[in-house]
Amino acid sequence: MFSEVKNVKFNNGLEMPMVGLGTYSRKAEPGQFRQAVEWAIELGYRHIDTASSYKNEVEVGEGIANKINEGLVKREDLFVTNKLWNDSHAKDAVVETLKESLRKMKLDYLDLYLIHWPISVNANGVDTAISYLESWKGMEEAVKQGLAKSIGVSNFNEKQIQELCDNAAIKPVVNQIEISPTLTQHPLVNLCRKLSVIPVAYTPLGLISEARPEFIGKDAIKTDAKLGEIAKKYGKTRAQIALRYLIQREIPVIPKSFTKSRIEENLNVFDFELAEEEMAIVDGYNINHRCVPGKSFEKYTYYPF
Ligand SMILES: NC(=O)c1ccc[n+]([C@@H]2O[C@H](COP(=O)([O-])OP(=O)(O)OC[C@H]3O[C@@H](n4cnc5c(N)ncnc54)[C@H](OP(=O)(O)O)[C@@H]3O)[C@@H](O)[C@H]2O)c1
Secondary structure (H helix, E strand, O other), X not given: XXXXXXXXXXXXXXXXXXXXXXXXXXXXXXXXXXXXXXXXXXXXXXXXXXXXXXXXXXXXXXXXXXXXXXXXXXXXXXXXXXXXXXXXOOHHHHHHHHHHHHHHHOOOOEXXXXXXXXOOEOOOOOEOOOOHHHHHHHHHHHHHOOOEEEEEEEOOOHHHHHHHHHHOOOOOOEEEEEOEOOEOOHHHHHHHHHOOOEEEEEOOOXXXXXXXXXXXXXXXXXXXXXXXXXXXXHOOOHHHHHHHHHHHOOOOEOOEOOOHHHHHHHHOOOOOOOOHHHHHHHHOOOOOOOOOOOHHHOXXXXXXX
């Protein structure tokens, strides 16, 4: 049905499929996360992205277990990512927090565990300014105990990823950051490459996503005729062109959808190639616009943006 989904190779030799299912949603009906995961695996996804803060670990784990129990996939065929929330950054809290996520997901290990944000808070949301270098020692312990095969970070800026790489005994394999045609992030992507850290694109559809009516007026990418022509030429949608643009920059993507046809569409981006001038057109939609500015963290010591 699909041309083969490509993998990226980490600095530790392990690999990750370049398209994964994102699972964050502000609103969800009971069972919707489980259903999306099941459809995704049926349609050929082998990479699922979640986080303890998404409050869906039980359902995501059920979706995975159902497909394993049906014999469709084995655990080792899947790549599962989870993330450490900001309230568990103390070095000694990391392994226990990861174990709790594994219990909820009914898994023995994660393929990838990320520090979700560089900032740290206590249970009341007050800044505790625990250095991510300290949290990283807990992340390294998780690898030593076999609980996570690889570890990485998310939402780290240039200074933070450089500092972490300079100090880590086990190097981070990825920095999961917002990247899309409207937030191209070339400087941070280039630095990650120099450090052998894979940049992974969250919110890869950026302003194409219909869930963001609040950005009307900034979303020329949804209506611009040039992009329409490119999409028509390849028989693809605007969303697929955006994802393909990222993949051709060798950036893995984790689009989220609850809609079966879109879950299918988002994986179906390996049977065509954008020409150099088409890549430049898509790149030209950049307006450095963050859909996820983390505004509520703005006053914190390690706020990255
Ligand atoms: N590390 C972090 O701090 C962080 C932050 C944000 C996100 N993430 C991760 O990245 C994932 C993706 O980011 P996101 O969910 O913010 O944004 P996104 O994947 O760019 O967009 C999701 C939205 O786009 C719609 N959509 C999906 N496929 C589409 C298509 N082919 N055509 C048109 N619309 C489409 C979805 O609607 P329907 O569901 O209704 O189909 C949904 O409303 C998250 O789910 C999460 O796993 C991580």
